[in-house]
Amino acid sequence: MVSSCQNISAAYIHQINSQTIDLPVDSQPYISIPESEYLELKNQVGYWKSMHQKALLREEGLKQEIKEKDGQIRDLKNRLFGKKSEKKTSKTEKVNPKSNEPKRPRGQQLGSEGHGLTDRPDLPVVDEQASFPENPVCPCCGLPYTLDGSTGPQTQIIEVEVKTYTRRIVRQTGTKTCLCQGVPQTITAPMPPKLMPKSPYGISVWADILLNKFHYCQPTNRLLNQYEELGLPISAGTITGGLKRLKELFDPIYNNLYLQQMTEDRFHQDESSWKVFEEIEGKIGNKWWLWVSRSESVVYFLIAPGRGADVPISYFENTRKDKIIVVCDRYSAYKSLANKMPFIILAFCWAHVRRDFLDAARKYPELEDWAFCWVKKIGALYHINNQRCVSFDKALPVQWQSESFKKQHGSLIEKMNEMAQDRDAFIESHNLDGTNSTLLFNAKYKILESLKNHWDGLSVFVEHPEVPMDNNKGENAIRNPVTGRRNFYGSGSVWTAQLAAMMFSIFKTLGLWGLNHHHWLNSYLNACAVNHGKAPEDLSYFLPWEMDEVRLDKLSKPLDTS
Known part of the structure; x- marks a missing residue:
């Protein structure tokens, strides 16, 4: 060897x-x-x-990370620069091979008959005479026309006049003519009621400030600039002091909104951040939260330092109902609310589920066909449910509804079962032992797993047709305050944030009942002025659910200032 x-x-x-x-x-x-x-x-x-094997795995992981980052970049670019809409058309839907007709443009079509001038019966009419600047003469012979006082066709021009003025009140006096003892020799007519005895500004000024700031969401400084151009310079400190006084007048209305809402059993919940620039002991930062609760007759806003489950839990602790349905998103605070209060049923929002699929299609183009297939399924659910609700009678239970309702109800249950089967088939056909742990698979799995976990809440509308499929009512209610937050960046102190929540609640509730904000606000502030600058004892004239039809109709029209 x-x-x-x-x-x-x-x-x-x-x-x-x-x-x-x-x-x-x-x-x-x-x-x-x-x-x-x-x-x-x-x-x-x-x-x-x-x-070498580790390098291959690391390279594959980096490729997946790059793909995920690219998806996040596409998503962020779309949020920043894209259209502010969830509507998106897939590649297969962009072209319709069966039709060569051009897409119908939006709006009124060229050549179609218009609706004509809109009647405005609530506007006062001011008559004016249009006269010739000089006596008209015949252009041929020069002889004058005879002006017999007759009139020709009428022309209407709508104007808006904004002006400031000073009410100079001259009080009438009287001297006694009798010899009675203990009676003043001279008497003076009483002053008209004032909202704030020491303030030179009348009700119209404070009503305009409240409407501009909390209904039209304009910054106070912009309103002060407008007043200055109208010849009425007002300091910001004067406005702040007046608003602090007004907060006390609206506290009783705000409390009654809450008490009324505690008698109802259908709610839409949402929340959004709100800045409060005041240092509070135990509170880090200036980020607070504005919570909204919308029921059938009330929209109620609440300002809170946090976003935890303790806020909705404390809010619903005074409810008078044994069963409540809350339409909301999938935020964990609402899930904790339902765990702490078992009588609360959560109805999750289908619009958020639809958004999951749209976000996946936007982030990963490879998933577009798959995502839009599910979006189409959700659209079919909406369509069937809308047809079902047309024939729904709220006075009857589901089993006693009409045949038309039962037919659509059966179709809805069938469609829901098909979606559940497709969802479970995907989840069960793929294991998570590493063989299918690709980025695209994980994106699909995460969405469908969430759909399965929230299925009970997403199915509440099936047996409760009065409950909508989405939380659009709640999100629409908080849209105006979010506009205000962007315009004036929140509140400078806690009490101003509370006033904002108070006025948002009042104005949104008035809109829910179709009342004219300007008319209601002036009526209420006048009642406070008559009561010597305090809230009136009887609030039934100002709570919409306690008004009769005559008063509701009166307050729904513009305020007559003539």
């Missing part, structure tokens, strides 16, 4: 380098190396193989 330490002879190496040797096909030259070197090389082969 040749020793392992024996080397190839130099003559043999020279022979190989200097001439061609015809070797059999299967024969290979052998090189003898020390055994220790052989074992070391063998170990290195295993090491470098494992390192």
Whole structure:
């Protein structure tokens, strides 16, 4: 046996380098190396193989990370620069091969009959006479026309006049003509009621400030600039002091909104951030939260320092109902609310589920067809439910509804079952042992797993047709305050934030009942002025659910200032 330490002879190496040797096909030259070197090389082969495998895995992970980052970039670019809409058309829907007709433009079509001038019966009419600037004469002979006082066709021009003025009140006095003792010799007519005894500004000014700031969401500084251009300079400190006084007048209305809402059993919940620039002990930062609760007759806003479940839990602790349905998104605070209060049923929003699929299609173009297939399924649910609700009678339970309702109800249940089967088929056909842990699969799995986990809440509308499929009512209610937050960046103190929540609640509730904000606000502030600057004792004239039809109709019309 040749020793392992024996080397190839130099003559043999020279022979190989200097001439061609015809070797059999299967024969290979052998090189003898020390055994220790052989074992070391063998170990290195295993090491470098494992390192190569790790490099491949790392490269695959980096590719997945790049793809995920690209998806996030596409999503953020769309949010920042894209259209502010969830509507998106897939590649297969962009072209309709069965029709070559051009897409119908939006709005009124060219050549179609218009609706004509809109009647405005609530506007007062001010008559004016249009006269000739000079006596008209015949252009041929120069003889004058006879102006007999007759009039021609009428022309209407709508104007808006905004002006400021000073009410100079001259109080009438009287002198007694009798000889009665203990009676003043001279008496003076009483002053008209004032909202704030020491303030020179009348009710119309404070009503305009409240409407502009909390209904039209204009910054106070912009309103002050407008007043200055109208010849009425007012300092910001004067406005702040007046608003602090007004907050006390609206507290009773605000409390009655809450008490009324606690008698109802259908709610839409949402929340949004709100800045409060005041340092509070135990509170870090200036980020607070504006919560909204919309029921059938009331929209109620609440300002809170946090976004935890303690806010809705404390809010619903005074409810008078044994069962409540809350339409909301999938935020964990609402889930904690339902766990703490079992009589509360959460109805999750289908619009958020639809948004999950749209976001996936936007982030990962490879998932567009799959995502829009599910969006189409959700659209079919909306369509069937809308047809079902047309024939729904709120006075009857589901089992006693009409045949038309039962037909659509059955179709809705069938469609829901089909979606659940498709969802479960995907989840069950893929395991998570690593063989399917790709980025695209994980994106699909995450959406469908969430759909399965929230299915009970997403199915509440099936047996409760009065409950909508989405939380659009709640999100629409908070849209105006969010506009205000963007315009004037929140509130400078806690009490101003509370006033904002108070006025948002009042104005949104008035809009829910179709009342004119300007008319209601002036009526209420006048009642406060009559009551010597305090809230009236009887609030039934100002709470919409306690008004009769005559008063509701009166307050729904513009305020007559003539």
